[in-house]
């Protein structure tokens with residue numbers, strides 16, 4: 001899920017902001033003063049699995065999860081650095097980054113980094129313009145096809161979450177909130193002062209909806225415009241960067257919709273966001289993004305949008321929201337398991353395909369093609385046809401996955417299934433799993449054994465109390481893990 005970055009719900013007074021000049025060196029360590037090491041080295045930023053959030057500053061918690069991803073609070077030495085990435089001396093724009101120590105090394109070790117940005121198109125596919133009731137927004141300048149990259153953009157600024165900030169024990173909650181915002185504003189001043197003049201002007205030109213809650217002018221802009229760079233957590237850099245806030249000149253201008261027509265994806269090799277069209281977009285249409293999880297119901301969305309000062313008037317929020325909520329809930333709770341269906345003879349041969357098609361219909365009706373389930377349900381149909389040994393239909397659905405997996409959280413290798421005569425079919429672990437009594441390949445046999453052990457619900461509890469879950473289709477399981485699981489199955493059943 002792509003969500004907006006920083007949020008603070010705490011209301012406080014408009015602060016006095018002091019500008020502190022700093023020397024522009026290539027890299028500036030930040031020494032975080034901890035007045036009482038050990039007693040108040042506390043994160044004000046906490047994280048959950050999907051997004052970065054300022055937990056309400058009222059709740060100053062010491063959560064180990066946020067310590068591990070966000071701010072290590074060593075009493076000695078700097079915990080964070082301000083640095084410029086990529087370290088290129090060409091004409092490409094670069095990004096000012098406030099990173100946890102060590103994160104930069106992980107970024108530098110990304111395969112291909114630093115890859116130059118592709119040359120910009122002769123005429124951009126978008127333009128900036130006024131959006132009624134929403135300030136400024138981005139609009140398409142031509143027809144855009146589903147799966148196209150509308151924009152490839154290197155951010156102005158990336159900021160880590162979990163920056164440790166210490167408070168004297170005597171501080172009230174309101175004082176802590178303000179103190180944290182003042183400190184963060186100071187770090188932002190360091191980063192923004194290092195920007196080239198045109199980049200700084202672009203940053204200052206961004207909207208700030210946090211003018212009256214104690215945020216300084218820079219943190220206000222970060223909180224209004226930041227989005228999270230990574231939604232998948234497959235590589236070390238994805239994990240390290242998941243809880244960061246990325247501010248960009250153009251992508252940050254996208255307005256919210258509960259039926260967005262774009263989805264950004266951060267490419268670490270070029271160190272840039274790619275903005276995908278998730279369905280066909282007409283000329284002149286406003287380009288939109290989801291700021292919050294849009295699969296929850298209308299009431300919850302409205303609540304989650306409050307910190308962005310957004311009152312959504314999209315179709316899902318205004319026209320028959322109860323029906324829309326039902327469809328969205330069905331999309332969110334769909335958990336297809338191909339092997340479980342494949343071995344369950346009580347279910348019909350087309351059961352999983354029908355279920356998946358229904359979900360795809362809901363997704364297109366709700367216009368939420370940016371969600372991961374769009375690709376997952378499409379891939380499920382392809383996999384179901386592979387289980388049935390139907391190469392013709394499987395290859396047709398592989399072509400759809402080829403487009404829909406571009407912005408999805410889960411990549412799926414499907415190129416080799418585009419050709420119905422491809423030898424890759426018989427090597428696929430799901431090949432004819434539904435039709436053959438005994439699968440022809442070893443992996444298929446294991447899938448079958450596991451799916452049978454798990455039963456039709458896809459979940460089984462072993463006699464030792466351990467839960468055994470069927471894995472998602474397409475997930476690569478190391479052979480050792482499979483062996484272990486099979487041993488458990490034999491023991492438990």
Ligand SMILES: [Zn+2]
Pocket residue numbers: 257258259312313314315316317
């Ligand atoms: Zn809406």
